[in-house]
Amino acid sequence: EMNTRIQVEHPVTEMVTDIDLVKQQILIAAGERLEIEGETVPLRGHAVECRIVAENPETFAPSAGQVTWLHLPGGPGVRVDRAVYTESVIPPYYDSLIAKLITHGRDRQEAISRMVRALGMFIIDGVSTSIPVHERIMADADFRAGRFDTHFLARFSPNGRGANLL
Missing domain, CATH: 3.30.470.20 (ATP-grasp fold, B domain)
Structure with missing residues (x-):
C-alpha cells in the first residue's frame, strides 16, 4: 500500500519487495516517474x-x-x-x-x-x-x-x- 503517509509497517513491505517506499514517495512529490512499473510487484x-x-x-x-x-x-x-x-x-x-x-x-x-x-x-x-x-x-x-x-x-x-x- 502506498498513500500520502508512510505506514508504520512499511519496512516489511520493503524487505519482501526490495523497493524503497520512502524514495518512491519523494519521487511522486517531485513529479518524477516511479521506479516501479506494472500492476504487480514480485514478492521474495x-x-x-x-x-x-x-x-x-x-x-x-x-x-x-x-x-x-x-x-x-x-x-x-x-x-x-x-x-x-x-x-x-x-x-x-x-x-x-x-x-x-x-x-x-x-x-x-x-x-x-x-x-x-x-x-x-x-x-x-x-x-x-x-x-x-x-x-x-x-x-x-x-x-x-x-x-x-x-x-x-x-x-x-x-x-x-x-x-x-x-
Whole structure:
C-alpha cells in the first residue's frame, strides 16, 4: 500500500519487495516517474517486524527513563529502524517506540529464526522493553506455524489485552 503517509509497517513491505517506499514517495512529490512499473510487484521471501517499545514486559505499563546502554543486532536479513540512542530519554508522555526490528528470510521459518537471534542480540539498559514478550511470541508454536488471529496477543498479557507490539 502506498498513500500520502508512510505506514508504520512499511519496512516489511520493503524487505519482501526490495523497493524503497520512502524514495518512491519523494519521487511522486517531485513529479518524477516511479521506479516501479506494472500492476504487480514480485514478492521474495518472508519478513517479520517487532516493535521494540519501552514497556514493562509483564504489565505493558510504560517504562520511561534514560537509555544507559544500547547494542543493536545485525547480520544477514536484519534491519533496525531506531528512534533512540545511548543516553536518550524516553518520556512518559509520548510514543514509547525504541526501534522497529525487521528480519527477512527465504521463508517464514528463516525470518522467525533470524528474529529470534536478533532479539537475543538486542541489548537495552535503563528502561524495560517488550523484547521478552517478542521472544515468547517467536517461541510460540501457533505463531511459528502461522496459526493466529486478532486475539493472539491476549495470551501474552496479564490483563487479557495485547499491547502495541506487532
